Amino acid sequence: MAPTPPSSTTVATVNQSQQLAPREHTQFKKVVRFYEQKQYKKGLTAAKEILKKAPNHGETLAMKGLILNSTGKKEEALEHIRNGIKNNMQSHVCWHVYGLYQRSERKYDEAIKAYKRALQCEKDSLTILRDLSLLQIQMRDLEGYKETRHQLFILKPGQRASWIGFAMSYHLLGDYDMALSVLEEFRKSQQDKQTEKQYDIEHSEFLLYQNLVMRDGKQYEEALKHIQAYEKDILNKLTLQEIKYDLYMRLNQYNRAETILRDLIERNTENKKYYFDLEKCLNMTTSSEKMKLYNDLIEKYPRADAPKQIRLQFLTGEPFSEAIGSYLQRGFQKGVPSLFQSVKFLYSSLEKVQIIGSLTQTYLNNLLTYGTFHSLSDNNNGVMDEDIEPATTLLWLQYYLAQHYDYLGNTKLAREFIDQAIHDTPTLVELYMFKAKIYKHAGDFQAAAVLMDEAQSLDTADRFVNCKCTKYLLRATNISAALEVAGKFTREGSSPGEYLKEMQCMWFELDSAKAYRQLKKFGEALKKCHEIERHFQEFIEDQFDFHSYCLRKMVLCAYVDMLNLEDHMKGHRFFRQAAQMAVEIYIRLYDRPLSDNDSDKNENADNMSASEMKKHKNKQRRQQAREQQEKQKQIEADRKKKESQRSRHKDDGEEEKVKEEELIAEKLERPEKPLDEAMRFLQPLEDFSQSSLETHYLGFEVYYRRRKYMLMLRCLKRMKKFDSSYPKFHSCLLKFLKLVQSEPLTDERLKILIDDELKTLYKHDRSIEDMNLDFIKEHSNSLAHRIEATKVMLLLNPSNNLKAIQFLTTLDPSFIDQNYKTCANIYESLKMGDYGQCSTQTIENYRSECHKLWPLANLFSTVPSQVQHIDSTLPPPYSSSSSVSSSFSAPPSYSTCVSTEQQNLTQQFNGLAM
Known part of the structure; x- marks a missing residue:
């Protein structure tokens, strides 16, 4: 504009x-x-x-x-x-x-x-x-805004925008009584003009806004009287009913609230919030009361899934077995691909997972033997032809079982079930997509990308599958192929990367940044993080045009919601993840600045002769020159294209946008002041992501390097407040204590203040060494805590790093969080030298041990990834010739897929999430 x-x-x-x-x-x-x-x-x-x-x-x-x-x-x-x-x-x-x-x-x-x-x-x-x-x-200069709107109101009292803007200025400042008085005077003036004319949508929005101000001011009785008085003039009936329910609940008028809630459920039977609100309204606390309520609701709405899913939360034992059985059977019969996702919340209970595992295996055996979910012993008259389930029922049961065992970490069974499903139905896209997911969870990102690409080839017109394929290729660090696949749905004749940037496609940029970081291309990763940061800044700038538009169009409630959203925009997970990544990279660049020769390094440099090294460097320089030349050509082409577009629209007044400084990867990865750049991302994290422990950990690491003692203490206090058992809190606290001991403070007032604050964080009668030993004993079964204890060991005695590394690289099935992600981070840190000098043999031994646990993982494998093609003679996992045929006799079947370290399901599933 x-x-x-x-x-x-x-x-x-x-x-x-x-x-x-x-x-x-x-x-x-x-x-x-x-x-x-x-x-x-x-x-x-x-x-x-x-x-x-x-x-x-x-x-x-x-x-x-x-x-x-x-x-x-x-x-x-x-x-x-x-x-x-x-x-x-x-x-x-x-x-x-x-x-x-x-x-x-x-x-x-x-x-x-x-x-x-x-x-x-x-x-x-x-x-x-x-x-x-x-x-x-x-x-957000609200006081100045109020004064300016007051002047506009005095100069133009006949304009609607003057009244609304003036009232809103008081509303945003929290002066609800004054805002209501202005709105009421305006409503009266409009009522005089609207004697015979029917009220319109704008008046309806005005009444909703007036009621919002009453509710924000906690004037609930007045708000209820207001909404009842002008009910016929409010056109948004759904919002009207929800407001009335909320007011009835706040005023303890539960009978009226129940009536409205039941009407809302009748209107939308799949909205779970209405069911939870009904429980609260009826003050239901026991399972028997809830069971009766949901049985009645299921009987009244037999086609609704929401009450059936909610009922599964509080049912146990035989009632749960019957309920989940009927729910799963219906899903298999209808062929619901998202069936597992709808019941995944049940997998936090070991008892319920055992019941589901036993039921699904029984269904599998009965379908193979009798063609029904039940055996002959369950049917007195035998199996009738009309009772035989179609072949698709078995297909979706196989699909579910593959998801079931993959979630439990049994990759072998999951692969066999999905392979059999693909063998029987080789054209179903969902099967290939989930097989790719199995390989992703197993750490074989290359095979997962190949399988997802195969799924994409089965339906090239599906944008969702295309996006999934792009994500998997990025996870496999095949960035050029990912751009090519994404380009199938971008604007023709434009660069896919530039188009996705223009469309603010942040999931692509975030995954690209992760891929570049994995490839140690920190400049390119930072470039993507800065692009995401600019997108959020654009979101904040874009609200400018709506300040006058919303007042003019009277979308006042939506306008207030937008202002609240913009005030917390940088708390979004996309910004949080990009900012955290950027801070981590800048910290690494501060600790280990890149030199001009870093781009010429090679992992096998130690094994090369002088002539081979020279050839390798020349080859890399030529490759970089070609890449730079291609990049310049693309930039020049884009520039000419934009100039031609500007020349075409020169006469119609298209304005120039603010030109942002060009982001150059080579400059970003060699910053003059890395910690200052890190603060650019850290500050919004501390403002809008205070509930994230990672925010305060990164804040401590930055302030530790800047020697900001009070800010370090603030981060420590916040970490302890949110979770005192957070592993990184231990290493940060002891690092701070070591710093205070090794670098005594000259400012006595600061020293006294720090001593007082430290009394709330730890016991003063313990040394750092003893605290670390106690920490190791207390968390002997946690690999994440062992990592932080190792950092403290190296801090106290850097020369004894071999013992610390041996302590860290010891794997034990008793660890509750010994998962692929944690071990992969340790392996990468060992290779990067984060734990000091480490012998090649030690790293190789650790890789070998991890390879035994995750044989498919690319990171721990010495051979290239190969996706096994489906053999037409592949024996089904449930046949007599299968090596796992014995695993389908319950209950031993479940014990084969849940190993000793998987008994604590809650912690196990947290480890499996990738």
Whole structure:
């Protein structure tokens, strides 16, 4: 949206030299009009004619600068605007134009100063006041916004936007009584005008907003009376019912709340929130009460899935077995691909998982033997033809069993079931997709990518499968292939990477950053993190246009929700993950800065001769030159394309966007001040992701390197507050104690303050060595805690790193969190030298031990990944010739898939999540 132009009706002058002749004055009005209509060429021509007669006319110079700014000539525009101000310091037009320029550069503080200076020259300018109010709400200067809206209200009391904006300024400041009084006066004035005319959607939105202010002010009785009085005028009946339910619950009118909730359930039987609210409304606490309620609801709504799923949460024993059995049977018969996802929440209970495992195996045996879910002994009259299940029932049961065993970590059984399903139905896309997921969980990302690509080839028109294939290729660090696959759904003739960036496709950028980090291309990874950060900044900037639009269109409740969303925008998981990755990389670059020769390093450099090393370096330089040349060609092509687009739209007034500084990977991975760059990402994390323990851990690591003692203490206190058993809290605390001991503080006041704070974090009568030994004994069955204890051992005695590494690399089935992800991180850290010098043999031994636990994982394998093709003679996993045929006799079948270290299912599933 183009910036609002200065008013052309009043042109203030301070002296005779700034007054225009009538002809030039008319011409100046045309300049303003041409700017409004985005006819920039005509505007520049008209301004040039004025300046021939009056070369020092400040307002014309300012307007010319504003037009030049819209055409992308920033420096020339700023020069003209400054000259305009210099020639006419008392002109509100010049200062207003300067504010518009600063606003276009996103320098909102400077723009606000310029607007306020313009108001000193013309205090009753509606245009300037309106622009100032938009900037104040954008910057959340709520007190200033209230004052500006008050002035607008006084100047234009007949406009609806004046009333609403004035009331909203009090609402956002928390003065609900004043906001309600303004809204009520406005409603009365509208009621006088709407004597016979029917109210419209805008009035309905106004009433909902008025009720929202009452609820925010905790005036629940008044809000209920209000909603009842104007119920017929509110057109959004669903929102109306939900508001009434909420008010009845707050006022303890449970009978009325129950009536509304049952109506809402009748309207949408799959909304689980309504069912949970009904439980709360009826004050149900025992399982028997809930069982009766949900049995009645299931009888009333037999086709609804939500009450059946909720009932499974509190049922146990035989009732649970019957309920889950009927639910699963219906899912197998209907062929529901998401059946496992709908019952996965039950897998936190070992008892329920055993029941599900026993039932599904019984169904499998009966389907193979009798063609039904039940055996002959369960049917007195035998099996009738109409009772025989179709072949698809067995297919979806196999699919479910593959998901079941994959979730339990039994990759072998999961693969056999999915292979048999593919053998029987080789054209079903979901089967190949889940087989790829099995390989992903097993650590074979290369095979997973190949399988997902095969699934994508079965349905090339499915965007979801295309995105999944792209993600799997990125996880396999095959970035070029991922771009090629993603390009099948991008704009033709454009670079897939640039198009996805333009579309703000952040999941792609985030996965790309992870792939680049895995390849040790830290510059490219940081580039993607910065791009994601810019997207979120654009989200914040984009709200600017809605400040006036929402008031004009009366979408007031949605506007308030948008403001709340924007205030916490950087708490989104995409930003959090990108920021955490960026901070981790900057910390690594601070500890180990990259040199100019780092790009020439090779993992096998130690085994190369001098001539081979020279050839290898030359080959890498040629490869880098080719990549750089191709990149430059692409950049040049994109530049020419954009220029051609601009030339085509030059006459229709398309404005230049703010040009961001180009992100160059080589510069990003060699920052002058890595910790300052890390703070750029860490600050939003501390503001919007305080509930994340990783935020405070990263904060401690940054402040530790900057020697910010009080900030380190703050991070330690927050980590302990959220989770005192957090493994990284231990290593951070002892690292801080070691720092205080090794570098005594000279400031006595700071030393006393730190000593007082430390008393709340640990017992002073224990040494660091003893605390670490106690920590190891207390968490002897946790690999994550062992990692942090190892870091402390190295901190205390760096020369004894061999003993520490031996302690770390000892694997034990009794570890509750000995999963692929944790062991992979240890292996990568050993190779990177994070635990000091480590022999090649030690790393190889650890790799070999991990390979035994995860034989399919690429990271621990010495041979390239190969996906085994499905053999047509493959024996089914349930046949007599199968090596696992004995595993289908319950209950021993379940014991074969749950090993000793998997008894604690909750911790096991947390480890399996990847």
